[in-house]
Amino acid sequence: MIRLRKIRKSFTRPDGSPLEVLAGVDLDVAPGEFLAVVGPSGSGKSTLMNILGLLDRPDEGEYDLAGEPVRDLRSDELARLRNRRIGFVFQQFHLLPHTTAVENVELPLVYSEARDPRRRAVEALCRVGLEDRLDHYPEQLSGGEQQRVAIARALVTDPELVLADEPTGNLDQDSAEEIMKLLANLHRGGRTIVLITHDPTLAARCSSTLRIDRGRLVREEAA
Amino acid sequence: MNTRLLVLGSVRALARNKLRSFFMSLGIVVGVAALVFTRSYGSGAEQEILDRINRMFSAGSIMIVNGSGVLRGGIRTPGRLTRKDVEALGAELDEIVDWSSSLAAGGREVQAGDRNRSLLIVGTTERTPIVENRGVTEGEPFSAADVASAARVALLGRTAADALFGSEDPIGQRLLIDGSPYRIQGLLEAYGVDPHGLDRDDEVHVPITTMMRRLIDRDTIGTAKLIVADADATDEAVDRVADLLRRRHGLADDQPDDFTIFTPTQIQERVREASQVLTLYLPATAAIALLVAAIVIANILLLAVSERVPEIGLRKAVGATDRQISFQFFLESLVVTVVSGLAGVALGAAALLTLGHATGTPASPTPDSILLGLAAALIVGLAAGLLPARRAARLEPVDALR
Numbered sequence: 137m138i139r140l141r142k143i144r145k146s147f148t149r150p151d152g153s154p155l156e157v158l159a160g161v162d163l164d165v166a167p168g169e170f171l172a173v174v175g176p177s178g179s180g181k182s183t184l185m186n187i188l189g190l191l192d193r194p195d196e197g198e199y200d201l202a203g204e205p206v207r208d209l210r211s212d213e214l215a216r217l218r219n220r221r222i223g224f225v226f227q228q229f230h231l232l233p234h235t236t237a238v239e240n241v242e243l244p245l246v247y248s249e250a251r252d253p254r255r256r257a258v259e260a261l262c263r264v265g266l267e268d269r270l271d272h273y274p275e276q277l278s279g280g281e282q283q284r285v286a287i288a289r290a291l292v293t294d295p296e297l298v299l300a301d302e303p304t305g306n307l308d309q310d311s312a313e314e315i316m317k318l319l320a321n322l323h324r325g326g327r328t329i330v331l332i333t334h335d336p337t338l339a340a341r342c343s344s345t346l347r348i349d350r351g352r353l354v355r356e357e358a359a
Numbered sequence: 360m361n362t363r364l365l366v367l368g369s370v371r372a373l374a375r376n377k378l379r380s381f382f383m384s385l386g387i388v389v390g391v392a393a394l395v396f397t398r399s400y401g402s403g404a405e406q407e408i409l410d411r412i413n414r415m416f417s418a419g420s421i422m423i424v425n426g427s428g429v430l431r432g433g434i435r436t437p438g439r440l441t442r443k444d445v446e447a448l449g450a451e452l453d454e455i456v457d458w459s460s461s462l463a464a465g466g467r468e469v470q471a472g473d474r475n476r477s478l479l480i481v482g483t484t485e486r487t488p489i490v491e492n493r494g495v496t497e498g499e500p501f502s503a504a505d506v507a508s509a510a511r512v513a514l515l516g517r518t519a520a521d522a523l524f525g526s527e528d529p530i531g532q533r534l535l536i537d538g539s540p541y542r543i544q545g546l547l548e549a550y551g552v553d554p555h556g557l558d559r560d561d562e563v564h565v566p567i568t569t570m571m572r573r574l575i576d577r578d579t580i581g582t583a584k585l586i587v588a589d590a591d592a593t594d595e596a597v598d599r600v601a602d603l604l605r606r607r608h609g610l611a612d613d614q615p616d617d618f619t620i621f622t623p624t625q626i627q628e629r630v631r632e633a634s635q636v637l638t639l640y641l642p643a644t645a646a647i648a649l650l651v652a653a654i655v656i657a658n659i660l661l662l663a664v665s666e667r668v669p670e671i672g673l674r675k676a677v678g679a680t681d682r683q684i685s686f687q688f689f690l691e692s693l694v695v696t697v698v699s700g701l702a703g704v705a706l707g708a709a710a711l712l713t714l715g716h717a718t719g720t721p722a723s724p725t726p727d728s729i730l731l732g733l734a735a736a737l738i739v740g741l742a743a744g745l746l747p748a749r750r751a752a753r754l755e756p757v758d759a760l761r
Binding site for chain 1: 360361364365368371375669672673674675676678679680681683755756757760
């Protein structure tokens with residue numbers, strides 16, 4: 137599903153000196169894998185996620201997504217790939233305010249050729265157990281419910297790959313548990329999931345774990 | 360891309376920010392309304408003047424005014440145009456099929472019984488009903504004999520007749536002009552206000568000979584009007600008329616004309632030139648309002664772009680291309696301006712109809728002013744959306760989601 141080779145990415149510090157965040161990352165994620173990427177904050181987890189999600193380009197290295205090299209794709213081709221193949225779940229939910237749950241879930245379908253976007257959005261919300269919250273606005277929903285809306289939005293285009301960046305970071309324990317169950321369900325349904333977290337107990341529930349350490353990835357055996 | 364959903368989203372975004380949308384539309388509404396109003400009112404005014412001129416001065420006619428420099432508005436040199444000149448033009452030039460002379464004098468005291476009124480007195484001929492297209496509604500027009508004998512007879516306009524005789528029938532009554540008695544033999548066809556703003560129903564006509572001999576003692580006339588057989592050959596006829604008049608007046612080649620000739624075409628051109636103030640310059644000031652509106656909209660949208668950075672980032676993350684993002688902001692600009700443009704047209708039309716109702720002169724929006732107004736709104740929308748749309752499209756999704 138994912139094949140990274142010698143991915144490098146560095147940023148410029150405010151004082152002008154370079155900061156190397158990814159120092160030659162190699163990564164293979166098989167289809168259907170439920171992978172956790174762990175590491176302390178500032179270790180480059182989010183940078184890796186942005187590169188995996190085609191939101192950012194590496195400075196160097198090769199990235200094949202579902203067998204397709206993406207390095208030389210134009211930005212509109214990347215947008216199309218994100219739309220079709222990747223679902224995102226963010227720590228901050230990133231729901232549009234003043235927009236109902238079902239409209240939020242519809243958003244990716246605005247940019248696809250999918251027919252009947254409303255029906256598909258409703259179905260996705262049913263799958264995350266929010267069939268009675270369709271017309272609620274994000275500000276009327278609990279944090280856990282908002283994140284479930286975000287998961288429904290990630291599912292609505294039926295992507296092979298779901299990228300979840302600290303999805304439970306802003307939630308209480310019960311809500312976090314529900315979100316993890318949903319992700320586990322998706323995994324059982326055959327999707328490839330990359331979960332980025334700093335919490336080892338969450339990582340323990342994934343099929344494999346990678347630790348990001350000084351810009352490199354180290355595979356840990358499942359506990 | 361699902362355009363319907365995108366449009367729906369734009370409309371919702373605008374509906375959510377009602378105050379902001381109101382400020383965006385204000386300039387367009389006022390600008391377009393002003394454009395429609397001034398443009399329609401200007402061309403209405405121009406058309407009204409042209410209509411009046413056409414009535415007085417139809418195609419295929421030539422007006423000769425005694426003296427030079429009339430059209431330049433300068434001091435007239437005294438002329439030598441006589442009735443004999445006009446008769447000679449009619450007799451010698453085949454293309455002239457009809458002709459008439461006239462001479463007017465303003466502000467003469469006219470008395471009927473115990474009422475009096477200061478009237479414009481116009482000397483006319485038996486040919487005037489045909490040449491000027493103005494006959495009598497009651498009684499008799501002047502006969503050739505009336506003109507030949509300088510008879511003391513008069514034709515009265517409707518306004519003057521009402522003022523002097525009230526409900527009495529004026530025909531056959533006596534009228535004193537400069538103290539001498541005249542018999543009223545007819546009522547002039549109603550005419551209205553002429554292009555100079557004179558009420559042409561508030562005047563009295565006498566035979567031109569009577570005017571020249573008995574009232575002002577002059578042997579030159581004021582104006583002559585000629586009718587050309589073929590309206591398309593008016594310009595050629597003008598040259599021949601000028602040649603003959605110069606010959607009859609014995610003017611050498613280096614001497615200027617002592618008469619002024621003009622044709623309906625010339626007058627229409629002058630009216631159009633003069634009314635550019637109404638049809639061109641006034642609408643141009645409305646364009647300034649629209650320019651300001653464009654700047655306001657562009658600013659508000661730029662503000663909206665920076666406010667909506669996370670939204671733009673999210674849309675890009677879920678698959679919006681740069682082009683689709685810029686389309687969205689263009690769309691919001693266009694929805695505002697087109698809706699406001701329609702409102703502006705409605706407001707301008709309402710103002711015109713209200714004004715028309717209040718003044719009694721019908722005024723309504725012209726199709727070209729409506730098209731102009733909507734086109735202006737559209738252009739403002741596109742121009743104002745340009746910069747915000749570009750800025751939104753160029754945001755990097757990573758930066759936008761941070």
